[in-house]
Amino acid sequence: MSLCPKPTMAEIDLEALAYNYRQLRQFVPSSVKFLAVVKADAYGHGAVPISKRLEELGVDLLGVATVKEGVEVRENEVHRPILVMSGIYREEVEEVLRYRLTPVVYRLEIAEALSVEAGKMGKRAPIHIKVDTGMGRLGLLCEEVPAFLNKLRRFENIEIEGVASHLSTADEEDPSFAEEQLKRFSWTIGELKKMGITPPLCHIANSAALFSLPVAHLNLVRPGIMLYGSYPSPSFKEKISLRPVMSWKSWIADIKKVPKGFPISYGRTFFTRRPSLIAAIPVGYGDGYSRFFSNRGEVLIRGRRAPVVGRVCMDWTMVDVTDIPGVGVGGEVVLMGRQLDQEITPEEMGERIGTIPYEILCSVGKRVPRIYKG
Ligand SMILES: Cc1ncc(COP(=O)(O)O)c(C=O)c1O
CATH class of the missing domain: 3.20.20.10 (Alanine racemase)
Structure with missing residues (x-):
């Protein structure tokens, strides 16, 4: 790998x-x-x-x-x-x-x-x-x-x-x-x-x-x-425009081509419905990316949305990148933030898993280095 x-x-x-x-x-x-x-x-x-x-x-x-x-x-x-x-x-x-x-x-x-x-x-x-x-x-x-x-x-x-x-x-x-x-x-x-x-x-x-x-x-x-x-x-979003301070990023560590019906991650909660490209992202609930995103989250890759497939693990999350042209190992993954004209906000992440943006922001783990710009 x-x-x-x-x-x-x-x-x-x-x-x-x-x-x-x-x-x-x-x-x-x-x-x-x-x-x-x-x-x-x-x-x-x-x-x-x-x-x-x-x-x-x-x-x-x-x-x-x-x-x-x-x-x-x-x-x-x-x-x-x-x-x-x-x-x-x-x-x-x-x-x-x-x-x-x-x-x-x-x-x-x-x-x-x-x-x-x-x-x-x-x-x-x-x-x-x-x-x-x-x-x-x-x-x-x-x-x-x-x-x-x-x-x-x-x-x-x-x-x-x-x-x-x-x-x-x-x-x-x-x-x-x-x-x-x-x-x-x-x-x-x-x-x-x-x-x-x-x-x-x-x-x-x-x-x-x-x-x-x-x-x-x-x-x-x-x-x-x-x-x-x-x-x-x-x-509040309609009334005042603010700029998100945090973007959460990772990279594609591995991509594999799998046949239709292939199980993804612990517990086999997802089976591919077609021959698929599955990317492994080095982020998991050990970094604060909630296990509730299993089969429910989305990330941005090359300005497109890729769904989280299977269970989020402690250190890894798998996403389906079959529909993303030009995708490759080392490509940027945005878990939260903007990429080209797409954006995933803490609000959206919170809505997906039934919590509030406060908890999404506070959950980003100590293992994730903070890089300061500006
Ligand atoms: C005592 C107290 N004051 C102020 C705040 C700030 O609230 P907010 O983040 O909603 O502006 C908090 C947040 O929980 C709080 O506990």
Whole structure:
């Protein structure tokens, strides 16, 4: 068998990232700050290069999910404030302060531990209070916030820099529940004001709300998916044009001519219906190309669509290239992205296997090298 000269790789277009950032920035008044969400390795795009580029572009803050993610970004010379949006554990307090990370907080013992540790270091620890206005995930219920803040007053080395919440339906056509969440959030901010607390940053808007619910901008927006050129839900595609940042490519490692009725891959779930040319592509679920693409996915070769045949293996995927003239070993295969006038988007891939573009992007595995352009 001939071996493919290059590995399967993901090309990351930093110019497309810049374009998307500028597109989104246009929708937000310049007085509103911009936090770029780079959690989950920047939705699979590589948190460090993406954060560096976003910093150059002028984002005000970066958002990660975990302390480990924040440390990775900070250790690579990124200077902007980094918000740890999932909160932190007691054991991480010292690291949080050392790496100048800003956690969201919704548990008293974490606030206390931060205050004690910050005191030892002669610092004050900035925090954002996390409020659950209806997401049903993390945070204090709105009515719990005043009592929580009263207790927080004891911790003298804490500084309430922000108050945050998260919308559960901002991508849906009907804005009524997002508006209800916003109402609850505004009520909470009002209660804080009555207590003499005015956090400089109040934020609730993800990509969908940034775009379609301007009242939710408050003084900081917090988009993720649209920076990477994908859409929170299909209806957004008609309203704003973004450029996909990631293209996922491989090469044909081998082609074989097989007779009609030949079985392909594990479990013999596909038999050729005619004499066929079957190409073996060195990508599989070990690279994040989901096994659900078995007999369901498509890839681009020479600007045409080739169907995935048989089961996706850990390291290999087979495609039927019988109808593609001029196909040969070493030819480029696009799993996601554009080739000539054809394009496979993360949205299309998600629809094929019953998931969302977020999961498609985040699934591209560590084994796939990221190559940065621009
Ligand atoms: C807390 C929080 N804020 C903001 C975002 C960004 O959302 P989106 O990628 O839909 O813009 C996320 C993403 O899941 C999140 O969990």
